[in-house]
Amino acid sequence: MQKRAYFGLYVVIAVLIVLPFVLPNSFYLDVAIRMAINAVIVLGLNLLIGFAGQISLGHAGFLGIGAYASAVLPTHFGWHPLLAMIAGAVVTGVLAALVARPIFKLKGNYLAMATLGLGIILSIAVRNEAQWTGGPDGMPVPAFGLFGFELSSDKQWYWVIAVLLSVSVWASLNLIDSPFGRALRALHGSEVASRVVGVDVVRYKVAIFVMSAVFASLMGSITAHYVGFVTPNLADFFHSIELVTMVVIGGMASVYGSLIGAVLLTALPQALATFEGWETVAFGGILMVCMIFLPKGLVPTLASKLGKGE
Amino acid sequence: MALLDVSNLSIHFGGVKAVQEVTFSIDAGIVYSVIGPNGAGKTTLFNLITGVYKPTSGEIHLDGESIAGKSPDELARRGVARTFQNLQICMNMSAIENVMVGAHLRLDRNLLKAALRLPSLTRRDAELRDEAAELMRFVGLEKYIEARADSMPYGALKRLEIARALAMKPRLIFLDEPAAGLNPKETIEVDHLVRKVADSGITVVLVEHDMKMVMNLSDRILVLDYGKKLAEGTGEEVRKNPDVIAAYLGAHA
Amino acid sequence: MLAQLLQFLFSGVTVGATYALAALGFTLIYNASNVINFAQGEFIMLGGMLAVFFAQSGLPLPAALLLAILVPAVVGVVIEKLAIEPVKGAETVTLIIITIGASLVIRGLVQVWLGKGTHSLPAFSGDTPIEILGATLLPQSLWVLGVTAIVVVVLWYFFNRTLTGKAMLATSYNRVAAELVGINTNGVLFMSFAMSAGLGALGGILITPITLTSYDVGIMLGLKGFVAAVLGGLGNGLGAVVGGLLVGILEAMGAGYLSSAYKDAIPFVLILFILFFMPRGLFGAKVTDRV
Numbered sequence: 024m025q026k027r028a029y030f031g032l033y034v035v036i037a038v039l040i041v042l043p044f045v046l047p048n049s050f051y052l053d054v055a056i057r058m059a060i061n062a063v064i065v066l067g068l069n070l071l072i073g074f075a076g077q078i079s080l081g082h083a084g085f086l087g088i089g090a091y092a093s094a095v096l097p098t099h100f101g102w103h104p105l106l107a108m109i110a111g112a113v114v115t116g117v118l119a120a121l122v123a124r125p126i127f128k129l130k131g132n133y134l135a136m137a138t139l140g141l142g143i144i145l146s147i148a149v150r151n152e153a154q155w156t157g158g159p160d161g162m163p164v165p166a167f168g169l170f171g172f173e174l175s176s177d178k179q180w181y182w183v184i185a186v187l188l189s190v191s192v193w194a195s196l197n198l199i200d201s202p203f204g205r206a207l208r209a210l211h212g213s214e215v216a217s218r219v220v221g222v223d224v225v226r227y228k229v230a231i232f233v234m235s236a237v238f239a240s241l242m243g244s245i246t247a248h249y250v251g252f253v254t255p256n257l258a259d260f261f262h263s264i265e266l267v268t269m270v271v272i273g274g275m276a277s278v279y280g281s282l283i284g285a286v287l288l289t290a291l292p293q294a295l296a297t298f299e300g301w302e303t304v305a306f307g308g309i310l311m312v313c314m315i316f317l318p319k320g321l322v323p324t325l326a327s328k329l330g331k332g333e
Numbered sequence: 334m335a336l337l338d339v340s341n342l343s344i345h346f347g348g349v350k351a352v353q354e355v356t357f358s359i360d361a362g363i364v365y366s367v368i369g370p371n372g373a374g375k376t377t378l379f380n381l382i383t384g385v386y387k388p389t390s391g392e393i394h395l396d397g398e399s400i401a402g403k404s405p406d407e408l409a410r411r412g413v414a415r416t417f418q419n420l421q422i423c424m425n426m427s428a429i430e431n432v433m434v435g436a437h438l439r440l441d442r443n444l445l446k447a448a449l450r451l452p453s454l455t456r457r458d459a460e461l462r463d464e465a466a467e468l469m470r471f472v473g474l475e476k477y478i479e480a481r482a483d484s485m486p487y488g489a490l491k492r493l494e495i496a497r498a499l500a501m502k503p504r505l506i507f508l509d510e511p512a513a514g515l516n517p518k519e520t521i522e523v524d525h526l527v528r529k530v531a532d533s534g535i536t537v538v539l540v541e542h543d544m545k546m547v548m549n550l551s552d553r554i555l556v557l558d559y560g561k562k563l564a565e566g567t568g569e570e571v572r573k574n575p576d577v578i579a580a581y582l583g584a585h586a
Numbered sequence: 587m588l589a590q591l592l593q594f595l596f597s598g599v600t601v602g603a604t605y606a607l608a609a610l611g612f613t614l615i616y617n618a619s620n621v622i623n624f625a626q627g628e629f630i631m632l633g634g635m636l637a638v639f640f641a642q643s644g645l646p647l648p649a650a651l652l653l654a655i656l657v658p659a660v661v662g663v664v665i666e667k668l669a670i671e672p673v674k675g676a677e678t679v680t681l682i683i684i685t686i687g688a689s690l691v692i693r694g695l696v697q698v699w700l701g702k703g704t705h706s707l708p709a710f711s712g713d714t715p716i717e718i719l720g721a722t723l724l725p726q727s728l729w730v731l732g733v734t735a736i737v738v739v740v741l742w743y744f745f746n747r748t749l750t751g752k753a754m755l756a757t758s759y760n761r762v763a764a765e766l767v768g769i770n771t772n773g774v775l776f777m778s779f780a781m782s783a784g785l786g787a788l789g790g791i792l793i794t795p796i797t798l799t800s801y802d803v804g805i806m807l808g809l810k811g812f813v814a815a816v817l818g819g820l821g822n823g824l825g826a827v828v829g830g831l832l833v834g835i836l837e838a839m840g841a842g843y844l845s846s847a848y849k850d851a852i853p854f855v856l857i858l859f860i861l862f863f864m865p866r867g868l869f870g871a872k873v874t875d876r877v
Contacts, residue, residue, distance in 0.1 A: 125862050132622050136816045137861050140854035147851040194448040201447030202440040209434045212423020221409030221438040271683050307690025314684045318676045
């Protein structure tokens with residue numbers, strides 16, 4: 024079972040290595056990079072939603088903190104981009120921890136409310152503080168460089184993010200199959216049973232929430248530097264929903280489901296662009312159909328179908 | 334000194350006095366049963382002692398230390414384990430992982446080490462897997478070692494709960510109706526299993542409706558009725574107690 | 587001073603009444619199914635937009651308004667039948683995504699059909715403001731408040747005095763038990779969606795002469811209705827009404843005295859504080875897990 028799980032990692036790495044050589048042009052490379060960035064965020068979010076069973080409807084807010092830290096701090100205060108990225112992650116971590124502790128004593132729908140509220144406040148702040156953030160129009164982000172070497176071409180970005188994604192998949196697989204990961208899954212399976220065997224449930228929920236928020240913040244910074252521009256859309260409610268949808272459509276509690284979800288939903292808007300005006304209807308319709316017919320998400324549903332076929 | 338001392342323990346839910354002024358103590362190494370009609374407050378009593386509910390009033394001492402109102406994970410640290418009347422199995426995990434969760438407190442739970450898959454951690458985890466497999470054999474679940482929890486029959490899940498509780502290496506184990514819903518053959522197997530658990534040196538507290546099993550296993554019995562203590566003593570004493578006969582056993586004996 | 591305060595209070599209570607109707611909608615569906623219906627806001631939008639459309643297509647106002655309530659109610663029922671009933675018992679996240687999908691479909695269709703423009707509806711009884719202690723109150727505000735009050739009374743009567751209403755309440759307390767005594771819980775679900783869509787639409791119609799409407803007003807109105815429902819203690823009808831009014835008033839005060847740019851953030855700041863200090867909302871019941 025475990026060996027098979029890690030086998031998937033080699034497949035992912037192989038695909039990531041081959042991909043840039045088979046993609047026809049830079050447009051596809053750009054889409055691939057965006058998919059990979061989303062995949063890393065969704066991996067973190069799936070640990071929270073799929074494995075630990077907790078909802079967040081505000082993760083784009085954390086993404087926004089990272090992105091705007093990387094845009095604002097170097098531009099207005101001359102910070103080094105790496106320092107700005109770390110500062111964004113720290114702020115996100117502290118904020119997430121502050122909010123999480125009281126909230127995680129609650130269940131499902133209250134948690135949805137709290138995370139949603141936090142996300143919306145952050146996105147409104149970004150839109151309003153135009154002197155720092157450029158308001159609704161957004162602002163440019165300086166390039167990312169380290170030790171005199173500057174990340175500029177899409178090829179370079181691709182390899183950096185490919186490595187990040189591979190490491191994230193590996194770390195997620197490790198985490199799930201560890202005492203920490205078992206405690207997370209156990210509190211999803213039966214909260215009272217996990218409390219009785221000694222799992223400090225609130226602490227675990229807070230830990231995974233903060234971790235996934237920090238992941239989102241770091242990837243927000245990376246998105247900002249890669250795209251070279253940030254807009255408030257990155258932080259808004261709809262983007263939070265997109266991220267959750269990636270988790271759910273790919274498959275809750277499935278590492279590879281996260282990847283599939285990120286790939287599909289990053290591609291979807293591109294594909295729907297041909298529908299001219301009907302994008303929103305089509306997107307909504309696809310969400311509904313997927314959830315009605317595959318409530319567990321693509322990968323777990325397919326896996327159990329294949330399992331029965333054997 | 335008794336291992337567990339409960340004095341004047343009460344809990345009220347709004348106007349419902351589910352447990353009222355209950356006092357008893359349990360010596361180390363015995364099998365102690367709590368019986369009484371449905372709704373007598375047996376499971377509530379378990380929930381109070383294992384920290385799932387906080388008592389309205391009263392005291393609980395474990396080894397002389399007050400534990401009333403402590404959280405379940407603090408009690409787990411002090412060696413208190415339990416099973417549930419309504420199964421609390423994590424259906425999103427494999428059978429053996431359910432048992433491994435029982436050893437949670439004995440493991441290195443560090444997040445970073447886990448993410449990096451440090452060899453020290455994986456080695457310990459492999460040992461634990463063997464230990465959990467051993468426990469599954471102990472409770473008679475050898476054929477489910479590779480199974481997913483959601484593919485197991487009810488009777489096996491009941492025993493999986495016991496294996497998980499044992500993985501905590503507890504001093505005191507609360508079994509809430511381990512034989513409920515089982516057929517006569519399975520009931521006898523659970524009877525033997527509880528005996529084996531007690532013989533391994535763990536103090537057992539049992540809630541059970543199967544009187545044969547209770548009389549067969551128990552060193553002492555507490556009888557609850559409407560949340561109050563009706564009688565306490567050896568099986569023989571309880572059986573002869575006129576209050577008990579009137580209130581409860583009369584119907585069965 | 588007082589005039590200004592009163593002015594903010596008037597506009598707060600008026601918007602708050604709409605939030606209260608939305609929050610009641612959330613509460614109805616939540617009680618029947620434990621689903622948080624993220625499409626609730628779209629019913630508000632639909633009510634306003636359809637009222638405009640029907641009125642402009644020449645129907646007399648009362649007929650236009652009635653249709654603008656009935657159509658969303660039908661939409662609500664269709665959503666329930668096609669998307670909620672088939673996945674009963676799914677995880678909370680799955681249900682949330684489904685209702686969000688539904689909201690996108692509704693919003694998208696309205697956008698394609700009626701365009702992205704902003705629309706208005708004539709006030710029901712003129713635009714001459716009423717002066718009270720130096721502050722002005724629009725006649726339409728009285729309509730909003732009056733109708734909301736009637737709705738609350740009717741709902742109270744329905745849930746406490748009619749068999750259907752009691753059946754719906756019973757289902758929210760214990761679905762299985764309700765089924766055992768012969769209540770058709772699918773029927774209850776059906777009713778809840780029809781009623782909450784109708785309530786949302788009604789709120790949307792009433793407020794449109796004051797705040798205008800367009801295809802995308804539903805998101806914020808719906809989310810604020812959700813805030814109001816949680817504020818009052820999820821599942822509590824009276825709490826939803828109080829929550830709605832409170833959110834409206836605080837929003838208007840905050841926008842007036844603190845910062846109008848952060849007007850939309852105020853309900854969410856409020857709810858974070860409430861969840862921090864009163865985790866079950868103002869009137870939420872404490873729940874004990876049975877194991």
